[in-house]
Amino acid sequence: MREHWPAMRHPAPPPPGRSAELRRRFAEEARAERPDLAALCLLTGAVGDGTLDEDGLDAAQLELDRLAGQLPYRPGTPLAWARAVGALLGERYGFRGAAADYQRLDSSLLHAVLRRRRGLPILLSVVWLEVARRAGAPVYGVALPGHFVVGFGEAAGQVLADPFDGGRVLTGADAELLVTGATGARLDPSMTAPAEPLDVVLRILNNIRAWAALRPERSDVALWALDLSLLLPAHPARLRHERARLLVERGEFTEGARALEEYADLVAAVDEDAAGQVRAQARAARARLN
Known part of the structure; x- marks a missing residue:
């Protein structure tokens, strides 16, 4: 085969x-x-x-x-x-x-x-x-x-x-x-202790992201690895912030700003100061459209 x-x-x-x-x-x-x-x-x-x-x-x-x-x-x-x-x-x-x-x-x-x-x-x-x-x-x-x-x-x-x-x-x-x-x-x-299958998958995706992080020209790989990580039922919330910042780095300012705003809304309930910093990042991303 x-x-x-x-x-x-x-x-x-x-x-x-x-x-x-x-x-x-x-x-x-x-x-x-x-x-x-x-x-x-x-x-x-x-x-x-x-x-x-x-x-x-x-x-x-x-x-x-x-x-x-x-x-x-x-x-x-x-x-x-x-x-x-x-x-x-x-x-x-x-x-x-x-x-x-x-x-x-x-x-x-x-x-x-x-x-x-x-x-x-x-x-x-x-x-x-x-x-x-x-x-x-x-x-x-x-x-x-x-x-x-x-x-x-x-x-x-x-x-x-x-x-x-x-x-x-x-x-x-x-x-x-x-x-x-x-x-x-x-x-x-x-x-x-035995590793759960989804933990194994997340670790594999982390390895792929680490590989891509050393190769800025392969940000496309980092993006799909992040996308799959976020489809897992349990994943670190910080991955949403990482994905949003990656979109901005790739020049996808509108989508990146929107993702930053969504992440800010998510963290606002527990850390308003951090949410404010993320909203500032979103405004900066939108400003780059001008």
Whole structure:
């Protein structure tokens, strides 16, 4: 099925009608009783890459199914599951990451990660999660600060694996080192709790925004990532302010001013001074139309 997946160099967004439909589907899936992580990640990719059509979306799901079908039947303990998934995805198929992957937008898009077998830790973890889940594994994402991994089994016998390192099983010292290296703090047990699917999606979108922030010429990417973030049922209110300011930076002064005014109305109930500052930003944006 991989022939349906587009090669990704400088992706252009889909036409407006297609984009609106994809966003509608994203919002609907995000509000489902049990949001489908793979579907949300693939819809994210389709919003950013106009060449990812329905055949490509289906092919990616089928590839996850195909990979899951190659896992051994219920290998047993959490450690056995972790080793089996790592042997398949990391060793046999070569899914892993490298420092250079942080410089690529497609490292954050699931369809491209499935094609390249390279990506950021969180997207490689999505591959691990979706393949293992389909095979019946007790698997979940673990949002360690600065480095996303996967967990197998209940807390008392939890086994962590690092898909970015080909699925290497982590010792307690390994996990401690990852957290200390990212934050300078010690590993807290709360950090290894299962991550909710929508939290995973928001973190992926945050990564996309961070990539775009370093590339002002790709403010279009930052904008669609913000738009999708705001479609999630729970999101930081500050993202509305960020989106409004981005519109102004892009020269969309009327829409940006309107968005700033809407955000000011939102925060006025709790901080009138902050609302006044935002309204001043809106007036400044409108003044740039003259």
